[in-house]
Amino acid sequence: MINMKVNLAGVELKNPVMEASGTFGSGAEYSEFVDLNQLGAVVTKGVASIPWPGNPTPRITETWGGMLNAIGLQNPGIDVFVKRDIPFLKQFDTKIIVNVCGRTEEDYIQVVERLGDEPVDLLEINISCPNVKEGGIAFGQDPKAVEAITRACKSHAKQPIIMKLSPNVTDITVMAKAAEAGGADVISLINTITGMKIDVDRRTFALANKTGGLSGPAIKPVAVRMVYQVAQAVRLPIIGMGGIQSSEDALEFILAGASAVAVGTANFYNPYATTEVVKGIFQYMEKNQMEDIGSLVGAVR
Amino acid sequence: MINMKVNLAGVELKNPVMEASGTFGSGAEYSEFVDLNQLGAVVTKGVASIPWPGNPTPRITETWGGMLNAIGLQNPGIDVFVKRDIPFLKQFDTKIIVNVCGRTEEDYIQVVERLGDEPVDLLEINISCPNVKEGGIAFGQDPKAVEAITRACKSHAKQPIIMKLSPNVTDITVMAKAAEAGGADVISLINTITGMKIDVDRRTFALANKTGGLSGPAIKPVAVRMVYQVAQAVRLPIIGMGGIQSSEDALEFILAGASAVAVGTANFYNPYATTEVVKGIFQYMEKNQMEDIGSLVGAVR
Amino acid sequence: MAKVKETAAILSQEQLAKGIYSMWIHTEAIASQAVPGQFINIYTRDGAKLLPRPISLCEIDEEGKKLRIVYRVAGEGTREFSRCKAGEMVDILGPLGNGFPLEEGAGKKVLLIGGGIGIPPMLETARRLEGDKTIILGYRDSQTFLQEEFQALGTVFTATEDGSIGVEGNVLDAIRQENIQGEIIFACGPIPMLRGVKEYAAERNMGCLLSLEERMACGIGACLACVCQSRGIDSHSQVKNKRICKDGPVFWAEEVEL
């Protein structure tokens, strides 16, 4: 009897696998490929208090073993999101995690409060988007700001909150401790690493935004390292992500200390990636005669 | 008539291409494959005041589009280096850049002074090695420490000094400005990004050192971004590196603001990489009817 | 209609012009559902190049379960495709996008306009459009392709930038010079050409359908990379953005800002 259930701040997921915000829309598009009932949770694209148009195009470019994106958190705003996307997700037997973004503390609080009475299980506070002028990463690179925004969101949230950290910092453990001090229930990492690509023939930036967030298997070693560091530094459960495309990748994060994992960029080149990871973890546990996934969390020190 | 000459703090290189410290030994091994006379400069492996044994094995592991290394700055020490490696390099018509490492400020100064009377053109001060317990990166993640070690080295150096910066920081421009304030003549970046890999079957770290430095094409977008940021922040010439394996890669760094470039990890899988990059840059300039490589430096803003 | 990812067999590979290749592939599930103007995602084998390459469908053989793509080698990914031989397998995802609303052309004098690598999708479109078709094709130079196939489907006018074949200039120069008349336009090509076509159609109050391109990641409408600006607020995005991969690639000219 293999138990893949994991508990995130009192919310029980049937398995530790979800997808990373922004790579899965709100689930509708990928529901053509994967049975959302098989996922531990679905994490929505970031939603703000009002619709955001995002950045000009080109918004993405391929890099060696990864990609850069500068979508700029385009989103339809909380009103339509609550009317359309939450009811869609409620049809499935999975947990709903809503990614919350904003330009100011008030923006975040407005969305957090609005979601209080919605059938949402967890809130992921995005303080690490590198592609928006205000908000996003500005809140995620200074420990005081991290603690303050965490405390503000926590005090207005009815659901447990996940603070999503940026890897673009000198010491990730300082940010994790700040989030813990601010009352975070869960920590998720890593968001993308700021990068740039130049088109040498056109002699221009590959992205209209000049810089973008680097994601994909290329950055996995950085993500695993940071998850390991944070697991040693705080007591909070961790959702690990960054380049996961296979169950081996997911298990690396779990062994490093993540209680759950998110599949991101891999969805773009393998729409079945999420459920393949669920299956692969199960087979790994079977092969190694493991009964409880909990015994794997942080098992490598 | 195409001019590929570049000037680094008064030292004229016949072209902007060198290799990254630690990927080329002191040139002897690669001289079997490439004519060192064709390189703008040869950068030696880091050398300390006494021999260092480095880290236990395994010291490297492959990652997606890159690799992790934790060699730990094994080196034969300055005495043998001066007797053996410098005379070897003097046989070639190229500039000699010696990479200097240490555990304490005194260590650095000792090596810098010892090299003062040697036929060495530039000194690269390595304050960004992530794989040694003391020294290395410890000096490279705090602006005050960067400025102090830069000033200390500069005051004892007869040759111009290059400060090699770590990408494992929140804001690379702060470190670059600190180096500039300390009297650096040139800035080189990026050193490797700290990463980790876990062997899920053996349930152990892939490296004996647990963490290692991530290098290779996987990290190129991070390196290009940081070179661009530093080029906007300081007046010093920049040596750009991080995942360069082709002339196109090298040109990305030059267009982003680097006056010279270093080929690193690519040497391990293509021993001819350095001279191929030299040739490719020449062909690019020919194709685009450019006379002076200087006109390409920082041409994309 | 369900999107499918499958491993398809390459039936043939042929170079049509400098940098332009034609590939026929056998697909169990996609060909039978596809319509003209749609595209498929093709995946490289090289783990360094992860994102799929979106390539429009040139011909669709439902019964034969075959698809033809005609594509330009624009980088290492497409170069890899061009080196694939008959018998090799390739991973594809599709059918993607909305395709051309052929019914809009029924009973009308249709102008089919293709420019450069925007020409291939117009072939199956031309074949399935009933009635009076005039086809205007724009190339850079004498390196043309698919000319014979189009000539079998309607009157073809050709424009080349260097004047080596047909009218010297672009497709609009050809239309004006040859005084080509029509009631509705179906077009695919580079943005500058589409801008001109949109303007031309607006001046004459002609219906005008444009197939757009933008860099894509997922190809199914999730990542929001390949948006174009819409004139009005889009019902899905709630902003003036439409997803080319999902809401398009075909739009009414007046829907989008180019």
Place this chain on the structure above:
Amino acid sequence: MAKVKETAAILSQEQLAKGIYSMWIHTEAIASQAVPGQFINIYTRDGAKLLPRPISLCEIDEEGKKLRIVYRVAGEGTREFSRCKAGEMVDILGPLGNGFPLEEGAGKKVLLIGGGIGIPPMLETARRLEGDKTIILGYRDSQTFLQEEFQALGTVFTATEDGSIGVEGNVLDAIRQENIQGEIIFACGPIPMLRGVKEYAAERNMGCLLSLEERMACGIGACLACVCQSRGIDSHSQVKNKRICKDGPVFWAEEVEL
């Protein structure tokens, strides 16, 4: 002797046992220079896997300019090699390392010991060693390989961990049980086996040459990844480290700490 990187043609590919493959390649420059105990770097085509795979030489045909490698599929890289067919090309770099000093065996009673994937390099070594050769091969189970080739070159004793063939146990169990005598040892295999062999030789004051393995990057002595501990200070490194790829892979047992 100059190291060369070349694109070599694969002449044959054959599976010898579970996960064990044999590949013959034609190489213009490398075969003519190579000696037993040396290795080559083989490069994958997948840009996601950049580092070369170091694989020891199993047979060297100087006149025919051919090399044989017998290798284990240990990951995606070697799996890619195992799927290559005759006629395909593969990039290789070599010859690398020092190889076995055959002259040390001249006129002596030689024990050639190979364990697991350490067996292949002993084949060409056995062929080129003159005089009295006793060959001891250790396998995990009945999935053996190269047995016939070795039998043609000397007396062969086999040990398998599960006892399915020959002596049950490791190569030392076979040596003791069969009371095999010799004056010098040439050995390649896993570290535990080499430790045992080193100890066995020391007890009997036998000369003992060991071929070591470690994860490598450059393969030519520049990156200092693949070091082993040496008993004394190494003249090149100035510390108690030797480079397996350049100073080795073959060392006198007393030179190195295992």
